[in-house]
Structure formats: C-alpha cells, structure tokens
Amino acid sequence: MKYEDWNKISRIASRKSLWVLHFCTGCGAIELPPVMTSRYDMERFGMGPMATPRQADVLLITGYLTVKTLKRVVNVYEQMQSPKYVISFGSCPINGGMYWDSYNTVKRLDRYLPVDVYVGGCMPRPEGVMNAFLKLMELIDEGKARGWEKYQKYYEQYKRNQKMAFNFGGEENEGA
Amino acid sequence: MVITKIAIIALYTTAAMFVGILFMGIGRKIVARVHNRVGPPVYQGFIDIAKLLTKKTNISHGWIYDLALLFSITGIILTILFLPIGGVKLLSMEGDAFLVLYLLAIPALGFALGAGASGNPNAAIGVMRALVMMLSYELPFVVTLIALMIYYDTSSIAQIVEMQRARWAIMIPPFVLAAAVADMALQGMLMEAPFDIPIAPHEIASGPMAEFGGKHLGTLMIYKAGTIVAYTTLFVDLFLGGGVVMYDGSLLAHIANFAVWFVLIFIVFTLSLLINTSFPRFRIEQAFKFYWKYEALLAFISLIWVYLVVIS
Numbered sequence: 001m002k003y004e005d006w007n008k009i010s011r012i013a014s015r016k017s018l019w020v021l022h023f024c025t026g027c028g029a030i031e032l033p034p035v036m037t038s039r040y041d042m043e044r045f046g047m048g049p050m051a052t053p054r055q056a057d058v059l060l061i062t063g064y065l066t067v068k069t070l071k072r073v074v075n076v077y078e079q080m081q082s083p084k085y086v087i088s089f090g091s092c093p094i095n096g097g098m099y100w101d102s103y104n105t106v107k108r109l110d111r112y113l114p115v116d117v118y119v120g121g122c123m124p125r126p127e128g129v130m131n132a133f134l135k136l137m138e139l140i141d142e143g144k145a146r147g148w149e150k151y152q153k154y155y156e157q158y159k160r161n162q163k164m165a166f167n168f169g170g171e172e173n174e175g176a
Numbered sequence: 177m178v179i180t181k182i183a184i185i186a187l188y189t190t191a192a193m194f195v196g197i198l199f200m201g202i203g204r205k206i207v208a209r210v211h212n213r214v215g216p217p218v219y220q221g222f223i224d225i226a227k228l229l230t231k232k233t234n235i236s237h238g239w240i241y242d243l244a245l246l247f248s249i250t251g252i253i254l255t256i257l258f259l260p261i262g263g264v265k266l267l268s269m270e271g272d273a274f275l276v277l278y279l280l281a282i283p284a285l286g287f288a289l290g291a292g293a294s295g296n297p298n299a300a301i302g303v304m305r306a307l308v309m310m311l312s313y314e315l316p317f318v319v320t321l322i323a324l325m326i327y328y329d330t331s332s333i334a335q336i337v338e339m340q341r342a343r344w345a346i347m348i349p350p351f352v353l354a355a356a357v358a359d360m361a362l363q364g365m366l367m368e369a370p371f372d373i374p375i376a377p378h379e380i381a382s383g384p385m386a387e388f389g390g391k392h393l394g395t396l397m398i399y400k401a402g403t404i405v406a407y408t409t410l411f412v413d414l415f416l417g418g419g420v421v422m423y424d425g426s427l428l429a430h431i432a433n434f435a436v437w438f439v440l441i442f443i444v445f446t447l448s449l450l451i452n453t454s455f456p457r458f459r460i461e462q463a464f465k466f467y468w469k470y471e472a473l474l475a476f477i478s479l480i481w482v483y484l485v486v487i488s
Binding site for chain 2: 046
C-alpha cells in the first residue's frame, strides 16, 4: 500500500469520528447542548464530547478570548494529538465582535492559533454549528484542513505573536 | 498441532475483540435511542479505533506507560481464553474459576499502572476509585461463585457450563437471587452507571484515561472491547449455560452455539446499558456500602439457600 492510500484511510477515519473538546469561555457554550442532545444530535456523525485535550481532535473556541484565557487555549491546543482542528464560534474570534475596542480581548484568533473553520454570527445558531462541523468534515475529506501542519511550519511566528499578546496585552502590533 | 492450537487461539481472541468493538458501537446506538437520538452507526467503534491508531503524533510518558497497556491486553486475552465461549474451551483445568478471579484483576491493575505512570492527578484519583470498586464488587461476586461451586460440586467453569445442560442455573430458585447479585457486580466490572465512578468524565476528566491519546487510547479501546466480551461471557457461562444448545460437536452445532452465545451476551450487555442510562452516579462510599451491605447480604442468603438445597 502506498503512503497516500494510508493517508486517505486516516482521513476517512478521522472525518467520521471527530471528538470535540469545548473550551467554553464565551457565550457559544450555550449553543452546544442542543447540538449534542436529541434536537440536533451530533453523535450521528460519530462526534462526541471528550473530557481531556489528549483524547480530542477538534478544539471548539466558543466565543471571545481574553489574553488570560488565550494562554490556556494555547496550552490546551499544544496538548492535543495531531491531526487536530480548531473551530471558532461567533464573530469575536474573527474581528473582536462587540469587544472590538476592548483593551483585554483577543481580536483575531488566527494570529495565535490556526483556525480551520469559522462560524459567523453573534452567536451562531445550532444549525450554523452543525453546518460548521459538516464543512470541517468536507475539508478533512479533501485534505484541506491543514491547520495543524501550518502551526508546525510557522511555529516561530505563532509563538512571537502569542508572546506579544501575553507581554503587552491586546493587539497593538497589527503589522506583525 | 501446536501451530493449529496457536492459530485457533489467535482466531478466537481476534473474533472476541471484533465482537467487543461491535458491541461498543451497538451500545452507543442503544444509549442514543434511549435518549431519543439517532446515534452513531453500529460500526462506529471500528472507525474510532482506526482514527486513533492512525494519529500522527503520540505522546508517551515513559516505558511503564507504554507497556502497561500491553499488560492489560495480555491479561484480558488470557481471561477470554479461560472462559468457554459457546461451549468451546480453549484453555481449561480444574479450579479455573479461582484462576479467572485472579486474571480479572490483572488487566485492571495494568490499566492502573499505565494511568499512574501518566502522572495526572485525575488519573490517580480514578485509579484509587477503581481499586475501591474492585474491592467492593468482588465480595458479592465471589460469594455467588462459591454458591455455584457448592451446587455443582466443581471449581471449573467448563464443568459448570457442562452441568447446566439439563437446565440453566438461573432457572434454579436460589440462583435467581445470585444472578441478580452477580448482574449488579457485572455493572461495576463494566464500569457502567451507577458505578461509573472511576471514569466519571465530568468529575475527574475521565479518570485513568485522562492522559491517554492517539495510539495509546486506541489500544485502550481495544482493551475495553475485550473486557466487555470477557465479563458478559463470564456471566453467561455461570448462569445462562454458556449459550450451549447443541452438543454433537458438528459444524452446525458450533454455529448454533456461537449464535446463542452472541444473543445471550448481547442481552446481558443491553440490560447493563439500560441500567446505565436509567441511573445517575453513586459516590464511591455509596457504591461500597451498596455492595458490602445489600449485595453481600443477598449473596450470603443465596449461599445459605443453596447449601440447604444441596444438603436436603
């Protein structure tokens, strides 16, 4: 068997069994119970909530992150086993959302972590969350969900950005 | 001859693991239907294990952490070999009921060793709880096993299966009580609610499994699949005649016996899952009290009842 074939099997298996770890600091956490329980039932796609980062494949960032929680998110992300994916909920991780002028909120998450799928909205409805999961499965199937490889490749840049945020707070260094 | 024996043993253990992995998927489906959900496909267990085994990175916490999983899997395979599956006994001897009791402790201890080597405090709490649970459920279970041994006058599981040819043990009045006790002990062995204290996901972050990921977790899931088959088969062997319905040793008899064995362990497993979905979790001291106060009392009553039946 060729290496590509193994990769394909691995992709099929990981697409059909995504275990999620929800980092519930923002308001998106409340959208997850309907997604998990009988109304939308994400387990029919083989997804399920996991208790620790070591076991999980997908990290859900459910809303805004402060500089303080960003440290924990980076810790959690680095504990996960590759291939790993990140889904960010709502407009806060995209551009700050309603916290656009806050002194302490991380405005653009993808400067610090490689995000594979964004769900827009404030907050996204459970349909939107389900849609994001399906989109992630599609991307994995096509081999396009390569956030974890990007993180390995541009590790120095990500670390520099993270350090910048930890040391000086906020994101005054837009050009970096 | 030896090679044939090894091939047969490899075939049986692989088949047993396959059945266990299938049961994990079926179990999730049943739980989902109880919750009024659609649930994953029944082959979800295979997909999960394939995903975990094809993970690109694996973090190890030292050689004890790596080898403890092999220790567990070896223990569970050995247990399966000593249990007659569908009447076929691969390894069997006089007194293997005691041996199985010891063997059942080995995989759990290996698991505890691996969890301890991971150094996670949640894992340490989980291991402590698992050991207390083992201490709790083994007393009523051993008492029911002794009741069976007294009634059938043998300490070999294969013999007990053989002697249930006329009627299953569960059809004899004192063993109805004993089977109820053993079923609750089985609930603890399978770590299903109300006795899922060691792996409580929301309390101690899945306990001993907290640091397991990637290929290690995949191996652990195979081990878990083995435990499902081993424990349910033990119950079926002791109380439901091991699923043996035909005795002439032909191919048809083998197929029929395996089919009945499969249905019986499925029923036992489903019962355990339905109890699991109906009850919340005990605290550890409540579980201990449950086993040593009520279950042990019932077990001793059944033991005395069996003794009176035997001497009269």
